[in-house]
Amino acid sequence: MPQTTLPIQLTVNGTRRRIAVAPHHTLLEVLREDLRLTGSKECCLVGECGACTVLVDGWSVDACLVLAVEADGADVLTVEGLASPDGRLAPIQAAFLDQGGVQCGFCIPGQLMSAHALLAEHPHPTRAEIEEGMAGNLCRCACYEQIFAAIGQAAAGDAPDLGGLGAGAHAGGARAGAKTSAEGLDQ
Amino acid sequence: MSARDGTIGSSPNRVGGIDRVTGAQRYLADLSVADALHAKLVTVPVAHARIDRIDGSAALALPGVRLVLTADDLPQPMPRFGPQNVDRPVLATGETKYQGDPVALVVADTKEEAEAGAAAVRVDYEALPAVFTVAGALAADAPLVQDPSLRPKDPRRETNVLNEHVVAWGDVEAAAAEHGLTIVERRYTFPMVTHFAIEPHAFMAAPDGDGVAVWSTIQHPNWLQKTIAGLTRLPLSRVRVYAPDPGGAFGGKQHAKYEPAVVFAALRLGRPVRLVLTLEETFQAVRRASCEARVRTGFTSDGRIAFHDIEADYLIGAYTDIADRVVGKGSYPAAGPYNVPAVRIVARAILSHTVPSTAFRGFGNPQINWAVESTIDEGARELGIDAVAVRLRNLARKGDRFIPFDTPCDGEWEQAVRKAAELIGWDQPCPPGHGRGIALGIKSGPTTGLSYSIVRLLADGSAVVYAGTSDMGQGARTVFAQIAAHELGAPLDWVTVAMGDTALVPYDQQTSASRSTVLMGNAVLAACRDIQAKLRTMAAAQQGLDEADVTVADGLVRLASGRELPIREVLTAGLGKLGGEITGLGEMRKEAEAGHPLSGAPAFFEFNCTAIEAEVDADTGDVTIHRHVTVSDVGKALNPLQVRMQDEGAAIMGLGHTLMEHYIFDEEGRIRNLGAIDYRIPTSMDLPRELRSEAVENADGPGPYGSKGMSEGALLCVAPAAAAAIRDATGVAIRDLPLTPERVWRALQAGPVPGDAEGRR
Numbered sequence: 001m002p003q004t005t006l007p008i009q010l011t012v013n014g015t016r017r018r019i020a021v022a023p024h025h026t027l028l029e030v031l032r033e034d035l036r037l038t039g040s041k042e043c044c045l046v047g048e049c050g051a052c053t054v055l056v057d058g059w060s061v062d063a064c065l066v067l068a069v070e071a072d073g074a075d076v077l078t079v080e081g082l083a084s085p086d087g088r089l090a091p092i093q094a095a096f097l098d099q100g101g102v103q104c105g106f107c108i109p110g111q112l113m114s115a116h117a118l119l120a121e122h123p124h125p126t127r128a129e130i131e132e133g134m135a136g137n138l139c140r141c142a143c144y145e146q147i148f149a150a151i152g153q154a155a156a157g158d159a160p161d162l163g164g165l166g167a168g169a170h171a172g173g174a175r176a177g178a179k180t181s182a183e184g185l186d187q
Numbered sequence: 188m189s190a191r192d193g194t195i196g197s198s199p200n201r202v203g204g205i206d207r208v209t210g211a212q213r214y215l216a217d218l219s220v221a222d223a224l225h226a227k228l229v230t231v232p233v234a235h236a237r238i239d240r241i242d243g244s245a246a247l248a249l250p251g252v253r254l255v256l257t258a259d260d261l262p263q264p265m266p267r268f269g270p271q272n273v274d275r276p277v278l279a280t281g282e283t284k285y286q287g288d289p290v291a292l293v294v295a296d297t298k299e300e301a302e303a304g305a306a307a308v309r310v311d312y313e314a315l316p317a318v319f320t321v322a323g324a325l326a327a328d329a330p331l332v333q334d335p336s337l338r339p340k341d342p343r344r345e346t347n348v349l350n351e352h353v354v355a356w357g358d359v360e361a362a363a364a365e366h367g368l369t370i371v372e373r374r375y376t377f378p379m380v381t382h383f384a385i386e387p388h389a390f391m392a393a394p395d396g397d398g399v400a401v402w403s404t405i406q407h408p409n410w411l412q413k414t415i416a417g418l419t420r421l422p423l424s425r426v427r428v429y430a431p432d433p434g435g436a437f438g439g440k441q442h443a444k445y446e447p448a449v450v451f452a453a454l455r456l457g458r459p460v461r462l463v464l465t466l467e468e469t470f471q472a473v474r475r476a477s478c479e480a481r482v483r484t485g486f487t488s489d490g491r492i493a494f495h496d497i498e499a500d501y502l503i504g505a506y507t508d509i510a511d512r513v514v515g516k517g518s519y520p521a522a523g524p525y526n527v528p529a530v531r532i533v534a535r536a537i538l539s540h541t542v543p544s545t546a547f548r549g550f551g552n553p554q555i556n557w558a559v560e561s562t563i564d565e566g567a568r569e570l571g572i573d574a575v576a577v578r579l580r581n582l583a584r585k586g587d588r589f590i591p592f593d594t595p596c597d598g599e600w601e602q603a604v605r606k607a608a609e610l611i612g613w614d615q616p617c618p619p620g621h622g623r624g625i626a627l628g629i630k631s632g633p634t635t636g637l638s639y640s641i642v643r644l645l646a647d648g649s650a651v652v653y654a655g656t657s658d659m660g661q662g663a664r665t666v667f668a669q670i671a672a673h674e675l676g677a678p679l680d681w682v683t684v685a686m687g688d689t690a691l692v693p694y695d696q697q698t699s700a701s702r703s704t705v706l707m708g709n710a711v712l713a714a715c716r717d718i719q720a721k722l723r724t725m726a727a728a729q730q731g732l733d734e735a736d737v738t739v740a741d742g743l744v745r746l747a748s749g750r751e752l753p754i755r756e757v758l759t760a761g762l763g764k765l766g767g768e769i770t771g772l773g774e775m776r777k778e779a780e781a782g783h784p785l786s787g788a789p790a791f792f793e794f795n796c797t798a799i800e801a802e803v804d805a806d807t808g809d810v811t812i813h814r815h816v817t818v819s820d821v822g823k824a825l826n827p828l829q830v831r832m833q834d835e836g837a838a839i840m841g842l843g844h845t846l847m848e849h850y851i852f853d854e855e856g857r858i859r860n861l862g863a864i865d866y867r868i869p870t871s872m873d874l875p876r877e878l879r880s881e882a883v884e885n886a887d888g889p890g891p892y893g894s895k896g897m898s899e900g901a902l903l904c905v906a907p908a909a910a911a912a913i914r915d916a917t918g919v920a921i922r923d924l925p926l927t928p929e930r931v932w933r934a935l936q937a938g939p940v941p942g943d944a945e946g947r948r
Binding site for chain 1: 198200201204205206207208209210211212213214216217219382383384385386387432433434435436437463465466659660661662828829831832835836838839840862863864868869870871872874878
């Protein structure tokens, strides 16, 4: 029985992709299964754990709660797009390694994306801003203190360049930048 | 922070860390195997049911559905497995015994087709009475959870008591009759909680030549290999287990769960089959045993503990898994790290129609330590003796046989207690409205063990370490690399650690009980020393010296003359034009001891002291942890950052069962809070305002360089320390976990228990 699909266009980590997706598939399913970008993780599927956090047009979202068709035309940044094409780690990635913000690592892609969005909104976040900004990302290994330290280290360096966009809170999440250009975020 | 260069005692960046921050790390669900089919479990929504008929025809008529595997499709009698008792069927047969007990496995071309197929399987069943509390399971008319024919020689087979563990020394009744004792008797409960590794359990199997390949998020690949070989009657060599790094495990991934069903499906279809559980299914696959404990403790007027009389009923699940061992080993040191002349501990493992409980960080100790340490706190209050002083008065000192015939006290535990007290400012006034509590905990380390390691020193001086340990976040890979780098004189990034493939990596008994640094660490060390011996022969020949005049240690070759040569130089010259490598084999064996109740005395104790300063919002019952100090005796921190992270991780996990986590059941034994929305674990908003982790290091452990295992200690004491702090702040004693706002608020409304001492305000 042929499944109905809809054509959508996504810019994923700076690359323009045209794909046909099932209308009921989430962005997470499309990223993991259609595009084989398995960095974004699947855990609770109800938007509570944050393991699937990605940026959609700069907004941090749980990819398990977004239908892929809703993201039609959007710029999507996943953990695979954080490092530069030559493999150089983004400051937030290096900071997670330096500070020990990684144990089993399963939640880390989501933590990194939330941290990235947080730093976009608050380039020099307070402890309270970090706690709140990261509250949607569970870490059962509980290296929260090291993750906070990593965010502090990244903030002390150069925060991500967000193309001059002002910080703006949003009911659904924090915004990292309205446009990820074809080159991806410049950092 | 310590040095980062990878030497012993430094904290280099985690080996394998880069893949973890780039998304390149492949967890099981990320693996792509050609032609893989997808599986879904079929369950019935009740705690206990008689299965009358399973009709898969509607499911098989759906597109993509290839197989509806039920008990009827499996060898008869139903193959069973289990690490302790062989009582768990591959698929439920005749009855389901807990909500989530699978009756069938549907396999289809896609995940969605498998889900649709599972929904279309018609299961005719009749709900049966279920037991899901201690009282219910022990009632005279309680339905039996386990078929008595599975344990025909057990006199308890007609009851739901699976086993009873008794530890005793001294004469408790005589001690209790002594004049002038203050005797405190209290009851405590500890809830059912679940591991909630962020990676849900996942399994895959595929025909592999004449055998089978199995992928699992398992902690013990070799144990799984043995289980599958037994069920399929294949030789071990034809069962290849791939165990990618688990995305968190905490004990929940120690033993086989649904791998056998997936293996039978894959062999039947001749295709790879994968089963990735949802978080809800994982909640129905693993949990910690709940516990109801009664503690009666006698104190002399000067605060010495005269006796402990402890009874603990652990409610385990429908199948044994490793739960009876959890009860036996977890309750064994229940008298705590104290010299107590008379002790009686009776712990029962009670079956119920609930999710099979299994190993979970702390392994049965947190449940009972909550009760015993809280009782000590209450005794100290009644006596008017300081909570730290009463503990120091009874604390075992190094060498004390505080548990007769067991490993003596193996650390300077007093240092940890004094450090924790100092760091929390125990002798300083408490801020208004705040209260403080302190607790101690011990856990027996591994009682038996067997780990092999192969290390290959390659021609350029780089090295490959083979270790069957699972790196589930604790950082075993990094520590093994540090050991090899130190011993072989290689930079850390010249060492590769190979894990997770039973066809390539030698046997390791298991990754549990905070054992790996000690047991596999010693095996890696021994393999490196084997290489060093060969290098010594090589160097002596090169230099024309007697071997007695050459030593190889700490990554260098030293000649009697005092001259030092880099290992690489000796190696290159010694291997000559053909090149090649030097291989070393290491073995670490801890044999069982006949007659010991735990089959062996522990290799070490994990000792922790936790002190907490808390405040309660009287209007909401919400508890704020202002300060949380944890001090563990670690012997030697081979990687201080990883030690701190494991210690803090255990502490925060402990805050979970202390403040918020518990399964909530309906009247029929179904879990009402399945999943992440209704089952809360600590987030970044739930942390102590200040969290301080310190280690006591006296290099007095049995592991490499004096190390001990340490990943569980900080979880043992959180609940008693937090409850004592709340008591101190409010005067209210709460003896049931978790200390949710509602429970705390209700206790505040009820006021202090009559006779209880008032709090600070």
